[in-house]
Amino acid sequence: MAIVIEPYRPEHEPAVAEFNRRLQARGAESDLVFYRYAVPHWLPPDGNSIYNQYFVAVEKGEVRGGYALKWQNFWFPDRGIRPVGYYHHPLSEGIVDKAYAMVGTLLLRDAMQRSPLLYCLGMGGYDRPLPRMLVGLGWSHLLVPFYFRVVRPYRFLRQMQALRTSWWRSLAADAAAFSGAGWVGAKAYQMATRLKPVAAYEVARAAGFGSWADLLWEDAESSCAMTAVRDSKALQRLYPATDDHFTRLKIRRDGKDIGWAVVGERRKDPKYGSLRVGSIVDCWAAPDDAFAVAHAAADALAQLGMDLIVSNQSHQAWCKALEAAGFVKTQSNFILACSKKLAGLVQPFDEMKLRFHFTRGDGDGLPRNF
Numbered sequence: 001m002a003i004v005i006e007p008y009r010p011e012h013e014p015a016v017a018e019f020n021r022r023l024q025a026r027g028a029e030s031d032l033v034f035y036r037y038a039v040p041h042w043l044p045p046d047g048n049s050i051y052n053q054y055f056v057a058v059e060k061g062e063v064r065g066g067y068a069l070k071w072q073n074f075w076f077p078d079r080g081i082r083p084v085g086y087y088h089h090p091l092s093e094g095i096v097d098k099a100y101a102m103v104g105t106l107l108l109r110d111a112m113q114r115s116p117l118l119y120c121l122g123m124g125g126y127d128r129p130l131p132r133m134l135v136g137l138g139w140s141h142l143l144v145p146f147y148f149r150v151v152r153p154y155r156f157l158r159q160m161q162a163l164r165t166s167w168w169r170s171l172a173a174d175a176a177a178f179s180g181a182g183w184v185g186a187k188a189y190q191m192a193t194r195l196k197p198v199a200a201y202e203v204a205r206a207a208g209f210g211s212w213a214d215l216l217w218e219d220a221e222s223s224c225a226m227t228a229v230r231d232s233k234a235l236q237r238l239y240p241a242t243d244d245h246f247t248r249l250k251i252r253r254d255g256k257d258i259g260w261a262v263v264g265e266r267r268k269d270p271k272y273g274s275l276r277v278g279s280i281v282d283c284w285a286a287p288d289d290a291f292a293v294a295h296a297a298a299d300a301l302a303q304l305g306m307d308l309i310v311s312n313q314s315h316q317a318w319c320k321a322l323e324a325a326g327f328v329k330t331q332s333n334f335i336l337a338c339s340k341k342l343a344g345l346v347q348p349f350d351e352m353k354l355r356f357h358f359t360r361g362d363g364d365g366l367p368r369n370f
Helices: 010-025 103-114 129-136 153-159 167-179 181-193 211-223 232-238 287-303 316-324 349-355
Strands: 004-007 051-059 062-075 081-092 118-123 140-143 146-150 202-205 226-228 246-253 256-265 277-285 308-312 328-330 334-338
Touching: 004 103, 010 051, 010 062, 051 103, 062 103, 081 103, 103 129, 118 129, 129 140, 129 334, 146 316, 202 287, 211 232, 211 256, 211 277, 246 287, 256 287, 277 287, 287 308, 287 316, 316 328
Parallel strands: 081 118, 277 308
Antiparallel strands: 004 051, 051 062, 062 081, 062 226, 118 334, 140 334, 146 308, 146 328, 202 246, 246 256, 256 277
């Protein structure tokens, strides 16, 4: 099997279409298809420091797999700014044909050669093939905590499918919904966890990110052991003013900017039934101001009509902020894995990981599926 991995070019598009057809014909899940077009629609390589590249594994003119590599500058404890690669959407014909079982390994090896500073994020849990491979290769890893806050308990109990996996669970959820016990319990929990008073703040929608975001970035960058650069240029690229699917919030106190958040409504997902699910996609502030920003972001989503609010946050300051804002921490399948060379820049890893700042905005869910 002589397979060559090369940049995805327009002349590969017919072979990619045939690759996708073979996967679907042999029973792959409907969303397991590679990109139809060679030029990325999201973050194309147009001279910006944040961009995507696609690569395909080719055997005698046939495409047998592919992956995407997102490039972005990251901040490190030595105050160095380095380009880091994010390995995402790897897909191999090996999922339907064991003759190509090694394609996944070849894809990852190629990505590591192109970007020794490499990370993966999400991946759906440690039982999936990619995280198992990464652990076996000695990558450093952690679960990024998942938080949720129920806004409308009645709808949550009636629609959340994880609560309705059997007739007796459905009966119990309905009883809590119709009796009002669910509402009382949710509100009691939120009141109990909000023992910390929120200092007065003002919040406004921001049309975009300007020089004020640069000042916030410079003020708080040293609170992180590793994070993607979140200056105005990066934020304008990731959350452009032309994309009205996001709501950008600027939070101020006593006439001074203290932080920002990007929030939005997630795509419909069968596991949430008909719930409107809001997400705190990204956020930034000094640790002492994280609570106010988390509080403002959650309230904004509630005012937008969300039934449930979710967020993934890795930094300990943001985890504490969400908990103080009435969020519940639950089981996560959102994994961060770092190549050996990337992890080598943030040692000791188990100590430094508490100050990594990774959110949904660092994954592959943008711009629509976060």
